Amino acid sequence: DLHGQLDDLFLIFYKNGLPSPSKSYVFNGDFVDRGKQSLEILIVLFTFLLIYPKEVHLNRGNHEDHMVNLRYGFAKEVMQKYKAHGKKILKMIQNVFCWLPLATLIDQKVLIIHGGISDTTDLDMLEKIQRNKPQPAQAPSMANRLEFSRWVRQTVQEQIERCRRLVDISESESEELTYSSMVSLTDLDGPCRAHQEEWKQILDILWSDPMPQEGCRVNTVRGGGCYFGPDVTRKILEKYNLQFLIRSHECKHEGYEFCHNRKVLTIFSASNYYEIGSNRGAYVKLGPDLVPHIVQYQANKTAHTLTMTQRISRVEESAFRALREKLFAHTSALISAFKAYDKDDTGRITLSNWATAVESVLHLGLPWRMLRPQLVRSTADGMLEYKSWLDDLAMEQRSPEHIQSSLLEVIYRNRSNLETIFRIIDRDHSGLISFEEFHQTWKLFSSHMNIDLTDDGINDLVRSIDFNKDGNIDFNEFLEAFRLVKQSQ
Incomplete structure (x- = not known):
């Protein structure tokens, strides 16, 4: 609803x-x-x-x-x-x-x-x-x-x-x-x-x-x-x-509720339904395994004071963020495409060539010239330093540490697989991995892989992944953990 x-x-x-x-x-x-x-x-x-x-x-x-x-x-x-x-x-x-x-x-x-x-x-x-x-x-x-x-x-x-x-x-x-x-x-x-x-x-x-x-x-x-x-x-x-069945129709305090031995899931997406703070909203994500993954949210007071233009710009920003993420995931292919226009290896191409090269890699059929101002900073001479642009793009997708960008590219390409792993560990489908859920899964994993990992070791690991120290691991923290482990290796 x-x-x-x-x-x-x-x-x-x-x-x-x-x-x-x-x-x-x-x-x-x-x-x-x-x-x-x-x-x-x-x-x-x-x-x-x-x-x-x-x-x-x-x-x-x-x-x-x-x-x-x-x-x-x-x-x-x-x-x-x-x-x-x-x-x-x-x-x-x-x-x-x-x-x-x-x-x-x-x-x-x-x-x-x-x-x-x-x-x-x-x-x-x-x-x-x-x-x-x-x-x-x-x-x-x-x-x-x-x-x-x-x-x-x-x-x-x-x-x-x-x-x-x-x-x-x-x-x-x-x-x-x-x-x-x-x-x-x-x-x-x-x-x-x-x-x-x-x-x-x-x-x-x-x-x-x-x-x-x-x-x-x-x-x-x-x-x-x-x-x-x-x-x-x-x-x-x-x-x-x-x-199982998914239905709506009833406001739930947490935005969702399972009943009938988890065979009926109620999803209610209107947060603050009765008044500000009265309830959270939620939606459910289903992957190929059809395991329900619940995402909760609550529109804050600030949102109610935004103008229509400001609200629309938020949705547009969501689209551009997804687009920048997709561009970053194809960094290697983009560099090859740009170099085809940069015969002298100057690190610079025209903005028109940039648009043509991006479409040749992503094949999205988008009006790249029209979208360019939202994706590339304007230049006085109409040229783009594509290496620095890709560096800026990478900065959006990771923490400031210098991490091998090819590795990050692989992670973003496999984001859906990591999300599937996240949902498996998130046994109650709350959208967060509790310390207990992490502990149970990691004990099973370490046993299967014959890794000798003590309870204290697991506790240290889960605390290091919980960056904001709220007692749970969200998906962004989960992704960040993969990056940091790879960096240390």
Whole structure:
């Protein structure tokens, strides 16, 4: 859940990098409502979806719904920001919401859904639901959410006031009331019942919550979906040969929570959801092994005072940082490419040749001439001293000590492998390696490699890696440890 909190989205991109062909993202619903910048979040996510349709995936949440938006702020936000065309834009966005997938399946092993499941959840039926197929003249046979919702609204318009009298929907109430719960209070039959099963499938996926008790019971608090127990999770996993479920929908103090014997993971990405300091946000990273690696964060007070331009520049800086890292990882190849233009070995080439050489090495198809001011300091004569530029690039990626740059290059090229090792040692997937986790892994490692390492030796090693002395090892400290060990050798 991002819930209109643009700072959290920018912070995720800043920490983890922008979507790209090598970095896929799944956003698990509830992009809008409550926060003040829901529209900006949609524009950013839809843009990335258009640029990288195979790498960016947007699941639908329970707040991607017109009736919920009317109550929780998104409809009002659109009308305020686009006074002349607000209604038209809002209608267009609602149509897009109806097209959003209800679930994402990773490697046929990890199911990502916004809310949860029930004892009747049928993934095959969900896949076949025609989410948007207008049939305005055939309301009784509608099989899609959009047209069905329109029909329901027309049918029960005169009963809404009666529903409001039956249900307390004051703004002070912390729990949510959906339009579906209003419908459940009316005596609908005929066309409504004809699509009851598909309707229930969608409600369960978007609105359900896990509970510690066995079984499945109606979620009376939310007014839609159910509470599902560990046995329900186990049956779904076995039926579809899945490893675990990832869902959102509930604010968690730490930004995430495992339940049902670690087979259900809740991820909530909106930090400071209730107020500043109320909760951390989190996202989960999955590598080829599908082991969840949790990254926590909290947008600080400073972020709330930044202008939009300043916030965007932070995201841009994240992209340029990743670009500089990629340039550094290809230092050797770049030197060879530059020398092809520097026949006299002056150490200088034209900025135009620099752009051509960089593209010949990285093959990214980027407008290097336009990006050059952000990557290379301007020169009066239009020439670049490429050796000093590469030295400056190396300084960004390492500590000031003189370390053999070819070795560093190898480390950065193998960064993903080191991250996999980090996740293996980080047994509780907190994003930090505790001293105890390090100790257990290193004892196993030293035994396997027949290395005689005492407990005191392991303790000295782990303390030397914990540079900031906070009692844990983060990934940057882990990378730095590899460099320092190699340097000492």
